[in-house]
Amino acid sequence: MIINDVSEPQKSLYVIGAAILDVLRDSYKKPIDPIRLFDLFHSRNNKVSISYFYFGLDWLYLLNAIELDSFGNIKLCS
Numbered sequence: 001m002i003i004n005d006v007s008e009p010q011k012s013l014y015v016i017g018a019a020i021l022d023v024l025r026d027s028y029k030k031p032i033d034p035i036r037l038f039d040l041f042h043s044r045n046n047k048v049s050i051s052y053f054y055f056g057l058d059w060l061y062l063l064n065a066i067e068l069d070s071f072g073n074i075k076l077c078s
Contacts, residue, residue, distance in 0.1 A: 024066065065077055
């Protein structure tokens, strides 16, 4: 799951995480609602399901790359 180099690399957490970070950087580091983030992510990467998207969010959270604000919105860590 973390590295899926054989069949579908777009489902690798590295690829998904990088795509999520790109979307967050394009939002000018403002907190963004998770559903809105998925919509923006999905418009660029339409072959990834919401389950894999949430796996990517979990991965980034564990790496301290993203955090949640008090409203549940996602933002990049400083």
